[in-house]
Amino acid sequence: MADRSVEAPRAARPQDIRNIALVGPSGAGKTTLVEVVLHASGRIDRPGTVEGGTTASDRDPVEQRQERSVHLTVNPVMVDGIKVNLLDTPGYADFLGPLRAGLRGADAALFVVSAADGVDGRTRLLWRECAALGMPRAVAVTKIDHPRADHDAVVAQCQEAFGHGVHPAYVPAVEGEGEARRVTGVWGLISERFYDYSEASEPGSPPQQREAPDWLRAAAGPLREELVEEVITESEDEGLMERYAEGGSLDPDLLIADLKKAVAAGGFHPVLALSPTTGVGVRELLRELPLACPDPTRRPLPEVVRPDGRPVRGLSCDPEGPLVAEVLSTTGDPYVGRVSLVRVFSGTLSPESTVHVAGEDHGTDERAGRITVPSGRDAEPVGQVVAGDLCLVAKVPAARTGDTLSEPEDPLRAVPWAPPQPVYAMAVRATHAGEEDKLARAVTRLAAEDPSLSVEVEPETHRMVLWTLGEAHLDSALDRLDHHFGVHVDTADPQVPLRETFTVPAQGLGRNVKQSGGHGEFGVCRIEVEPLESGAGLQFVDRVVGGVVPRQYVPAVEKGVRAQMEEGVGSGRPIVDLKVTLHDGKAHSVDSSEMAFQKAGRLALRNAAEEGRLRTLEPVDEVAVEVDDEHLGAVMSDLSARRGRVVGTEGSGDGRVLVRAEVPRLETLRYAVELRSIAHGSGTFTRAYLRHEPLPPRVEARLAEH
Numbered sequence: 001m002a003d004r005s006v007e008a009p010r011a012a013r014p015q016d017i018r019n020i021a022l023v024g025p026s027g028a029g030k031t032t033l034v035e036v037v038l039h040a041s042g043r044i045d046r047p048g049t050v051e052g053g054t055t056a057s058d059r060d061p062v063e064q065r066q067e068r069s070v071h072l073t074v075n076p077v078m079v080d081g082i083k084v085n086l087l088d089t090p091g092y093a094d095f096l097g098p099l100r101a102g103l104r105g106a107d108a109a110l111f112v113v114s115a116a117d118g119v120d121g122r123t124r125l126l127w128r129e130c131a132a133l134g135m136p137r138a139v140a141v142t143k144i145d146h147p148r149a150d151h152d153a154v155v156a157q158c159q160e161a162f163g164h165g166v167h168p169a170y171v172p173a174v175e176g177e178g179e180a181r182r183v184t185g186v187w188g189l190i191s192e193r194f195y196d197y198s199e200a201s202e203p204g205s206p207p208q209q210r211e212a213p214d215w216l217r218a219a220a221g222p223l224r225e226e227l228v229e230e231v232i233t234e235s236e237d238e239g240l241m242e243r244y245a246e247g248g249s250l251d252p253d254l255l256i257a258d259l260k261k262a263v264a265a266g267g268f269h270p271v272l273a274l275s276p277t278t279g280v281g282v283r284e285l286l287r288e289l290p291l292a293c294p295d296p297t298r299r300p301l302p303e304v305v306r307p308d309g310r311p312v313r314g315l316s317c318d319p320e321g322p323l324v325a326e327v328l329s330t331t332g333d334p335y336v337g338r339v340s341l342v343r344v345f346s347g348t349l350s351p352e353s354t355v356h357v358a359g360e361d362h363g364t365d366e367r368a369g370r371i372t373v374p375s376g377r378d379a380e381p382v383g384q385v386v387a388g389d390l391c392l393v394a395k396v397p398a399a400r401t402g403d404t405l406s407e408p409e410d411p412l413r414a415v416p417w418a419p420p421q422p423v424y425a426m427a428v429r430a431t432h433a434g435e436e437d438k439l440a441r442a443v444t445r446l447a448a449e450d451p452s453l454s455v456e457v458e459p460e461t462h463r464m465v466l467w468t469l470g471e472a473h474l475d476s477a478l479d480r481l482d483h484h485f486g487v488h489v490d491t492a493d494p495q496v497p498l499r500e501t502f503t504v505p506a507q508g509l510g511r512n513v514k515q516s517g518g519h520g521e522f523g524v525c526r527i528e529v530e531p532l533e534s535g536a537g538l539q540f541v542d543r544v545v546g547g548v549v550p551r552q553y554v555p556a557v558e559k560g561v562r563a564q565m566e567e568g569v570g571s572g573r574p575i576v577d578l579k580v581t582l583h584d585g586k587a588h589s590v591d592s593s594e595m596a597f598q599k600a601g602r603l604a605l606r607n608a609a610e611e612g613r614l615r616t617l618e619p620v621d622e623v624a625v626e627v628d629d630e631h632l633g634a635v636m637s638d639l640s641a642r643r644g645r646v647v648g649t650e651g652s653g654d655g656r657v658l659v660r661a662e663v664p665r666l667e668t669l670r671y672a673v674e675l676r677s678i679a680h681g682s683g684t685f686t687r688a689y690l691r692h693e694p695l696p697p698r699v700e701a702r703l704a705e706h
Contacts, residue, residue, distance in 0.1 A: 560601025
């Protein structure tokens with residue numbers, strides 16, 4: 001793919017900017033659509049391909065190797081003096097973090113739905129998420145020339161799934177069926193203009209404007225009547241209503257103006273038809289997006305606070321206002337270091353200026369490097385970026401995804417969007433000896449770039465565990481560790497933290513007596529051990545009388561007991577939830593010491609374990625699963641099969657239900673992947689540790705076999 005040597009799109013004021021996120025499932029054609037739009041607008045000479053790794057969006061080698069979008073990218077184009085920033089978001093469910101970042105940086109969303117595949121559960125979830133944000137939305141039905149395409153059926157699916165206000169604004173002219181299917185153009189239902197692409201020489205070429213075929217007018221005429229009625233109703237324009245009721249002619253420009261208002265208000269969602277491969281409908285999309293989508297001044301700013309948490313009132317999308325710019329994503333570039341994709345909400349951002357970088361738990365002043373805007377697969381430097389625009393900022397090493405850039409003398413912070421909770425874990429260790437520190441630095445960088453990825457260390461094995469959103473998210477992280485950071489890792493399932501406790505009270509004698517010449521060791525203690533309820537921890541009670549264990553050595557006994565509980569006995573699993581009573585012992589005037597009684601405390605607990613019968617405990621999580629109503633039965637049956645206990649269900653609105661259950665963690669190691677299959681992509685879940693419970697003997701026997 002070759003870029004044109006033209007100046008990158010720029011805007012001098014917020015009113016000349018449109019920020020539009022492309023949203024939809026993987027495979028719907030978002031990245032391909034961006035390529036054709038770049039080509040049609042003159043940004044590139046020819047569209048790249050996902051398979052060839054030549055698209056403007058999928059710049060990262062990870063994306064090119066895996067042939068799917070992983071990161072959020074911005075591709076600006078100029079349309080009639082308006083700068084349109086197209087935010088290409090990943091479609092795969094595992095990359096919800098970059099998608100939410102894209103919605104944060106956008107002022108409208110274009111849902112991309114394949115005419116061959118229709119609306120899936122994932123797309124419904126994304127629509128609800130945008131609706132919760134009050135974001136204006138339009139729909140692009142792509143692949144209308146596919147042999148399996150059914151434009152009318154997919155539009156009906158969109159209307160059923162997305163609700164009120166979804167209506168075609170353009171309809172395709174389709175000739176033939178199956179492999180002979182051919183789309184010759186699109187008809188605008190409001191303008192009544194037919195755009196004929198039958199003679200277009202290549203994708204992105206301009207169409208001929210002609211009279212619509214009679215058969216198309218007859219077939220789509222009722223749709224036009226419905227659309228006009230809906231636009232007039234949404235506009236609440238009494239004069240227009242009166243003229244329409246009387247059968248008078250309606251000015252298309254007035255209808256388009258009312259349609260713009262309805263889209264910006266979030267009450268109307270136009271559906272456009274197009275084919276990224278042939279270019280049919282792409283120019284109509286280019287023309288409609290700046291008209292229908294609101295500029296940044298018409299969208300509310302995120303909540304902004306001062307360092308002490310006080311909210312800041314009265315901010316607006318004003319280039320003259322105080323600087324508030326948010327880091328939507330960060331990546332490491334081998335040549336220029338850290339590069340941050342930034343949305344400027346207020347003020348003006350200039351290169352080589354000092355900015356305050358603030359996050360939830362950190363804040364520092366940094367000198368920003370050069371500021372660029374994407375231009376095809378390259379980036380061009382700019383002198384400043386005004387409120388409402390997006391840009392790339394280099395050399396701000398302290399910046400993490402979600403941080404805020406502001407003026408050092410007036411530090412502010414935009415309350416960040418909520419990153420999704422990682423629910424899929426894998427233990428990793430460096431394949432080659434001596435690379436443990438290199439691995440630790442690399443995963444720290446990954447976590448700083450991606451808030452939906454977290455890292456922890458297993459207490460028992462000391463292995464590093466990567467928490468991600470699913471298999472694809474994990475694969476991307478491992479690929480980046482290998483190819484970007486040069487660290488190859490071995491993986492294994494994480495260790496579920498099993499514990500042990502006593503089943504009945506027991507007595508324990510700890511006798512640590514070593515007197516074989518010279519200074520010896522002498523410490524004897526007797527303890528009583530009783531089991532406690534889950535989560536109680538250790539309760540240590542001193543009931544020594546007569547000074548048989550000197551007061552200064554009692555804490556040493558407790559320290560020894562605690563240390564042995566952490567190490568476990570026999571199986572090596574930590575012991576939890578005990579009441580330990582020290583009631584007797586012996587000391588020596590010369591050979592007793594704190595260390596001697598620590599060892600005695602350890603021995604006493606081991607001795608008690610021989611008598612007290614230990615049982616294994618497993619962690620149980622509180623799991624909250626949200627799914628569409630139609631999948632409730634399947635989800636509840638599956639939870640029961642996982643030894644889960646459903647504790648309640650409640651409606652969460654819009655045909656969704658929330659299931660709360662208590663489920664052993666052993667049964668949910670791959671639940672993030674399996675839920676998508678059970679709920680057909682419509683399910684989400686979170687989990688939090690609840691307590692440890694006795695492990696059933698049959699499950700313990702199964703674990704012992706492995």
